[in-house]
Amino acid sequence: MTPPPAISDAVTIELNAVLVALTGNQPLVLTLEDGALLPSGPFATEHPTLQSGVRAWVERQTQHPLGYVEQLYTFADRNRPASDGQRRVVSISYLGLTRERLSAGARDPEWRSWYRYFPWEDWRAGPSPLVAQTILPQLSTWADAAGAVAQQRERRQRIDVNFGDGVENWNEDLILQRYELLYEAGLVPETLQERNRAAPSAVEPVPGMPMRHDHRRILATGIARLRAKIKYRPVFFELMPPEFTLLQLQRAVEALAGRPMHKQNFRRLIDQQGLVEPTGASTSETRGRPAKLFRFRREIVLERSVAGTKLPLSRPI
Amino acid sequence: MTPPPAISDAVTIELNAVLVALTGNQPLVLTLEDGALLPSGPFATEHPTLQSGVRAWVERQTQHPLGYVEQLYTFADRNRPASDGQRRVVSISYLGLTRERLSAGARDPEWRSWYRYFPWEDWRAGPSPLVAQTILPQLSTWADAAGAVAQQRERRQRIDVNFGDGVENWNEDLILQRYELLYEAGLVPETLQERNRAAPSAVEPVPGMPMRHDHRRILATGIARLRAKIKYRPVFFELMPPEFTLLQLQRAVEALAGRPMHKQNFRRLIDQQGLVEPTGASTSETRGRPAKLFRFRREIVLERSVAGTKLPLSRPI
DNA sequence: CTTGATTATGCTCATTCTTAGTATAATTAA
DNA sequence: TTAATTATACTAAGAATGAGCATAATCAAG
Numbered sequence: 157m158t159p160p161p162a163i164s165d166a167v168t169i170e171l172n173a174v175l176v177a178l179t180g181n182q183p184l185v186l187t188l189e190d191g192a193l194l195p196s197g198p199f200a201t202e203h204p205t206l207q208s209g210v211r212a213w214v215e216r217q218t219q220h221p222l223g224y225v226e227q228l229y230t231f232a233d234r235n236r237p238a239s240d241g242q243r244r245v246v247s248i249s250y251l252g253l254t255r256e257r258l259s260a261g262a263r264d265p266e267w268r269s270w271y272r273y274f275p276w277e278d279w280r281a282g283p284s285p286l287v288a289q290t291i292l293p294q295l296s297t298w299a300d301a302a303g304a305v306a307q308q309r310e311r312r313q314r315i316d317v318n319f320g321d322g323v324e325n326w327n328e329d330l331i332l333q334r335y336e337l338l339y340e341a342g343l344v345p346e347t348l349q350e351r352n353r354a355a356p357s358a359v360e361p362v363p364g365m366p367m368r369h370d371h372r373r374i375l376a377t378g379i380a381r382l383r384a385k386i387k388y389r390p391v392f393f394e395l396m397p398p399e400f401t402l403l404q405l406q407r408a409v410e411a412l413a414g415r416p417m418h419k420q421n422f423r424r425l426i427d428q429q430g431l432v433e434p435t436g437a438s439t440s441e442t443r444g445r446p447a448k449l450f451r452f453r454r455e456i457v458l459e460r461s462v463a464g465t466k467l468p469l470s471r472p473i
Numbered sequence: 474m475t476p477p478p479a480i481s482d483a484v485t486i487e488l489n490a491v492l493v494a495l496t497g498n499q500p501l502v503l504t505l506e507d508g509a510l511l512p513s514g515p516f517a518t519e520h521p522t523l524q525s526g527v528r529a530w531v532e533r534q535t536q537h538p539l540g541y542v543e544q545l546y547t548f549a550d551r552n553r554p555a556s557d558g559q560r561r562v563v564s565i566s567y568l569g570l571t572r573e574r575l576s577a578g579a580r581d582p583e584w585r586s587w588y589r590y591f592p593w594e595d596w597r598a599g600p601s602p603l604v605a606q607t608i609l610p611q612l613s614t615w616a617d618a619a620g621a622v623a624q625q626r627e628r629r630q631r632i633d634v635n636f637g638d639g640v641e642n643w644n645e646d647l648i649l650q651r652y653e654l655l656y657e658a659g660l661v662p663e664t665l666q667e668r669n670r671a672a673p674s675a676v677e678p679v680p681g682m683p684m685r686h687d688h689r690r691i692l693a694t695g696i697a698r699l700r701a702k703i704k705y706r707p708v709f710f711e712l713m714p715p716e717f718t719l720l721q722l723q724r725a726v727e728a729l730a731g732r733p734m735h736k737q738n739f740r741r742l743i744d745q746q747g748l749v750e751p752t753g754a755s756t757s758e759t760r761g762r763p764a765k766l767f768r769f770r771r772e773i774v775l776e777r778s779v780a781g782t783k784l785p786l787s788r789p790i
Numbered sequence: 791c792t793t794g795a796t797t798a799t800g801c802t803c804a805t806t807c808t809t810a811g812t813a814t815a816a817t818t819a820a
Numbered sequence: 821t822t823a824a825t826t827a828t829a830c831t832a833a834g835a836a837t838g839a840g841c842a843t844a845a846t847c848a849a850g
Contacts, residue, residue, distance in 0.1 A: 168482075230544065246523075403798080421837075424837095445796080445845035447798060740828075762815065763827080
């Protein structure tokens, strides 16, 4: 145990951002180079903290304030040397939510639906047919190809836990684990590039656009974090316009979760938790009965500490 | 937006670990230098990944395998220059759980109850008197001292959310926020060192041992993560011996959560989830009726993907 | 102006999950 | 033999959840 803070070799820090916005019921993520990369930036000495570094750099580029920023993960990839060929790169990734998006339709910083990268994650219209028809059969082949019987069983169990049967037992939070499983099974192009550059694999990769480096993995991490977070913290308001109808809010949450929700119960929950208040106005932009407009009650975030415990704490003291 | 991974100034990586063990119903954390520091180590080039770096370094030092390792947080503290006086330090902290502990009673790597650092967090015997008697009055003074009325109200609300009234509305997961609030209010010695080195503050710091640098903050982050995690993932088994009684398990969880639990309901939950299986043996180490011994069903971790949703997903598909 | 389609919203109901017990069993220490 | 201690089974009230029916308010066609 080295008492004084130990000093290691020098490394270079790279910041990566998963920037999320929401338009027309699509969850969007900011990409570069024809969707092949997430925005990356330097961490320069002038920034007092990492978070302020991310904010400064993103806001300068997008001209829009970041509503919410959260650190995702830090890792050091041995396979990715710094471009100066010398130092190792440590990348720190962040999730950022923003309310408006810049330059819709622009080519280089471009907003894309994240379901282009993870088409199997969109279950808003029911079970994604990709899972049952394409993914599960291929994963099944992979499981059978394992050497030992024990390993076959283990693979099958992991497949079952993470993908269910294609209809039931789908847990939208497991997006990262699912991507990792596909990666391990060699069913995403990223694997091929890395392992079989010389000898391309025989299996057809699963649909879904790849990214360079590990960026699709970082994106999966961001989506997973966001999907988990909305269940106990109303961060989705950071993505909404100042006023909205309850159906718009529901569609937004569904876009993030990738799952349909029960309309009446959704309203009941939002209402019970006192998350919104009516503005008094209503809108007739929809076809049917005009919907009341609501705004988010910002105070609530301070008021509540929310937490869904699973352990039998005695008395709600 | 800089397309190619941008390169920033060189920095030095420091790894910090919150290593947790459990003995005699006390949650222990490994410390150095008379409890003033968490173990820190270098991240050297030979390690393929950060996680393997942490494992290697910790296991070499403690001679014990780490059951579970999880990244906590990364940050760059402008106030802490590298000891070579040149490069900036970026510290990456990890949480590690270990089943046995080395050298009980040793002086330098020393295991200490984490409640020595956060005495107000121990509510196992009911509401901690420290909160109502010492902390809340001092925080109240601090709130009143705010300049603007709006700021006073905001402070009071934060106090209320994070500390409740000293008896009710205590959320054990908010340990980090509570520490940060005390820090902001100048009620922990760490603040004094930093801000008022010349002119010591008039207020008496709240009981609880401080640490150097930001180590007590890192510890709070680790405890918070662990307290939150045990609610949806049975990581506490990493801290248990191979065989245990249900009461021992309950005491372990209570030590982590800092809250008492309802015995019968605890058992029912553990049982329902199929987390344990009887070994067939029982123990008479306790005074009363002998308890059955159980072991953890490791398979269950694979089988279950657990998740407590708060949103009204339609049908449990 | 009537009808059907569409969206909004109020309300009910069965089921499950929690919380907080009571009751009883099996031990040891005195 | 009794009191204290620990383990375990069982129950009942209340809250939260998931599903659906019913009704209201609007627009687009005919």
